[in-house]
Amino acid sequence: MRRTEALQIITRVLKKPVDDVVTADMISGYPAAYFDPQVTERPQPWAIQVDVLAMRIAAQLPLSDDVDQSPLAQAEDAKRRRDLGGEIDALMKAGNALESAPWYPARPGDLVHVHYPAAGDFPAFGETYIVGDAGDGLLSLQPLAHTLPDTVEHAAGMVGCFATEAADEPLYELWFEAGPHLLTIVRDGRPVHTGGTR
Numbered sequence: 001m002r003r004t005e006a007l008q009i010i011t012r013v014l015k016k017p018v019d020d021v022v023t024a025d026m027i028s029g030y031p032a033a034y035f036d037p038q039v040t041e042r043p044q045p046w047a048i049q050v051d052v053l054a055m056r057i058a059a060q061l062p063l064s065d066d067v068d069q070s071p072l073a074q075a076e077d078a079k080r081r082r083d084l085g086g087e088i089d090a091l092m093k094a095g096n097a098l099e100s101a102p103w104y105p106a107r108p109g110d111l112v113h114v115h116y117p118a119a120g121d122f123p124a125f126g127e128t129y130i131v132g133d134a135g136d137g138l139l140s141l142q143p144l145a146h147t148l149p150d151t152v153e154h155a156a157g158m159v160g161c162f163a164t165e166a167a168d169e170p171l172y173e174l175w176f177e178a179g180p181h182l183l184t185i186v187r188d189g190r191p192v193h194t195g196g197t198r
Contacts, residue, residue, distance in 0.1 A: 011054040024050055067129045070179030091176070098175045103185065104170050108133040111186040112141070114162070115195075124147065128160050129174075134166035141170035157169035 017024050029131040030045040035175070043142030067098070079088030098104060106112075110131040127146035134140040143160040152158070153166040174183060185193040 007054055007058040010057050011051060014050045014054055020061060027053055055083045063069065068181060070182075071176045073179070094176055094180070097180065098169075098171065101193065103187060104133045105169055106139055106185075107187065110137065111144070111185070112171065113184040113186070114174060115182045115184075116178075117182075123152070125149075129162060131170060136166075138166040138168065140165055141167070143176075 003043045028045050028047045032044045034042045074090035075087045112129045116127045125148040130143045131142045132140040141164040146159040162174045181195040183195045
């Protein structure tokens with residue numbers, strides 16, 4: 001289940017756990033000692049907005065949307081949960097997956113296409129890069145084309161952000177930030193890596 005779907009379900013249940021109650025915007029917590037008549041100093045109850053509580057619950061759940069997230073987003077989720085092991089694991093697994101791919105390392109002439117899904121009113125689009133020889137054993141990653149409509153405000157500043165003049169491995173940034181699930185890599189006219197929904 002995706003985190004956004006889980007968040008919607010959690011919010012709905014917290015707001016109205018049963019049919020015959022009014023919808024809640026705040027939830028209060030009372031320690032059992034609050035109701036004990038023998039306790040002289042009753043602990044104070046707490047209150048929290050339902051939406052905030054739902055987000056905190058969803059952030060703690062190990063939901064399966066990690067396959068649809070970039071390694072960097074997975075690491076950020078783990079960081080929010082204060083899960084240092086999960087944060088390191090997400091980054092190490094991504095690095096190992098890249099370096100153990102049968103087509104690794106990148107070679108001059110490789111084409112790399114990244115797909116950006118639609119987000120709210122922002123349209124889906126893609127951009128294609130080519131790996132080049134930058135000299136001294138280094139590689140470059142240069143943008144070739146994109147499908148972002150020119151009518152999108154600030155379109156020119158939204159493409160080509162993964163371009164690299166010279167790097168040992170120009171795909172690292174794309175792999176970790178965009179994520180392997182959004183990448184298609186073509187070598188010698190054949191796809192060697194195809195991301196996307198499994």
